[in-house]
Amino acid sequence: xxxxxxxxxxxxxxxxxxxxxxxxxxxxxxxxxxxxxxxxxxxxxxxxxxxxxxxxxxxxxxxxxxxxxxxxxxxxxxxxxxxxxxxxxxxxxxxxxxxxxxxxxxxxxxxxxxxxxxxxxxxxxxxxxxxxxxxxxxxxxxxxxxxxxxxxxxxxxxxxxxxxxxxxxxxxxxxxxxxxxxxxxxxxxxxxxxxxxxxxxxxxxxxxxxxxxxxxxxxxxxxxxxxxxxxxxxxxxxxxxxxxxxxxxxxxxxxxxxxxxxxxxxx
Numbered sequence: 519x520x521x522x523x524x525x526x527x528x529x530x531x532x533x534x535x536x537x538x539x540x541x542x543x544x545x546x547x548x549x550x551x552x553x554x555x556x557x558x559x560x561x562x563x564x565x566x567x568x569x570x571x572x573x574x575x576x577x578x579x580x581x582x583x584x585x586x587x588x589x590x591x592x593x594x595x596x597x598x599x600x601x602x603x604x605x606x607x608x609x610x611x612x613x614x615x616x617x618x619x620x621x622x623x624x625x626x627x628x629x630x631x632x633x634x635x636x637x638x639x640x641x642x643x644x645x646x647x648x649x650x651x652x653x654x655x656x657x658x659x660x661x662x663x664x665x666x667x668x669x670x671x672x673x674x675x676x677x678x679x680x681x682x683x684x685x686x687x688x689x690x691x692x693x694x695x696x697x698x699x700x701x702x703x704x705x706x707x708x709x710x711x712x713x714x715x716x717x718x719x720x721x722x723x724x725x726x727x728x729x730x731x732x733x734x735x736x737x738x739x740x741x742x743x744x745x746x747x748x749x750x751x752x753x754x755x756x757x758x759x760x761x762x763x764x765x766x767x768x769x770x771x772x773x774x775x776x777x778x779x780x781x782x783x784x785x
Contacts, residue, residue, distance in 0.1 A: 519618065521625045524573035524585060531582045532573065535609050571606065574625055576618045584610035586622040588630070588638065603630050605640040608648060619648065623655045627767060636770045637708065644761045657765040661705050662742040666751050667759035671736050690717065702743055708766055 524532060576584040587607040605626070610618045630638055640657065642649055694716050698706055710716035737759060740748050748758075 519615065519621060520577040521574060521621060522577065524575045528573075528575055528582055528585075532575070532585050535582075535585065535611065536607065572603070572626065572629065574622060574629065576610070576614075576622055578614065578618075583614040584608075584618040584622055586626045588626055601634065601636045603635050603638045605638060608651070619651045620655060623651060627655065627769060631769045636768070638767045638769060640765050641762050642765065644763055646763075649763065652765055652767075655767070657767045659763050659765050660708055661764040663739055663762040663764055664742070664744075664748055665737060665739050665759045665762070666748060666756040667735070667737040668751075668754070668756040669735050670755065672755040700743075701741075705741070705743075 571587050571589045573585060573587045575582045585607070586605065588603045588605045590603060603626075605623075608619060608622060610622075627638055638657075640652055641663070642652070644662075691713065694710075694713050697710070697716060736756075738747075738751060738756070740751075
């Protein structure tokens with residue numbers, strides 16, 4: 519098996535594999551679930567090839583039998599400068615060796631490390647058959663994401679809560695402080711350890727909008743530590759659309775620096 523970076527001649531084959539897998543795996547999913555998977559960078563959320571992504575292919579007997587795709591998680595940041603990568607896709611042709619998927623994941627992580635990346639993230643639906651592939655390659659789960667959805671959200675009251683106002687300049691810093699207070703340290707240190715990292719998420723962490731007067735379908739992504747918010751939305755007509763597991767692999771190992779001890783003078 520040969521692992522290499524994808525070339526222009528591979529793109530049609532990659533897109534063909536993606537379309538085929540999307541029809542097979544997601545055909546029974548609700549349209550809202552498929553759209554959410556695309557917007558949230560869930561595994562199998564294929565990015566247009568015109569965007570900056572890393573794509574590696576596995577080749578057997580001169581034929582591409584699998585590929586893996588990843589992108590920098592900070593939008594607008596050049597891929598060569600990205601310290602964090604998000605795995606977007608991992609697909610293998612049916613009937614291929616069981617070693618193809620693990621080899622692609624390992625190759626991606628090695629290439630990411632060479633580029634200076636520190637972490638690789640992946641979102642996977644629970645019970646996804648690829649979970650074992652990532653876990654055996656050193657990925658660990660750090661959070662669970664629950665997506666709730668409602669065709670017609672039910673508002674408890676038409677009156678706005680006291681204290682609600684439009685966002686104004688300077689609120690971002692306060693929102694980041696709130697994020698650090700309500701988010702477990704093990705999560706915030708991975709996803710947004712600094713204010714700059716948090717701003718780069720571009721809306722990955724948002725508050726709930728007021729539902730009064732809206733008849734449009736709505737969804738919200740909440741973590742396992744937001745159980746009270748999930749219960750509140752269920753009471754307003756929302757139901758669980760899907761559950762995703764958030765996994766991460768640390769590529770850089772932190773080594774504590776040995777402190778220099780004082781040496782007594784013999785003079």
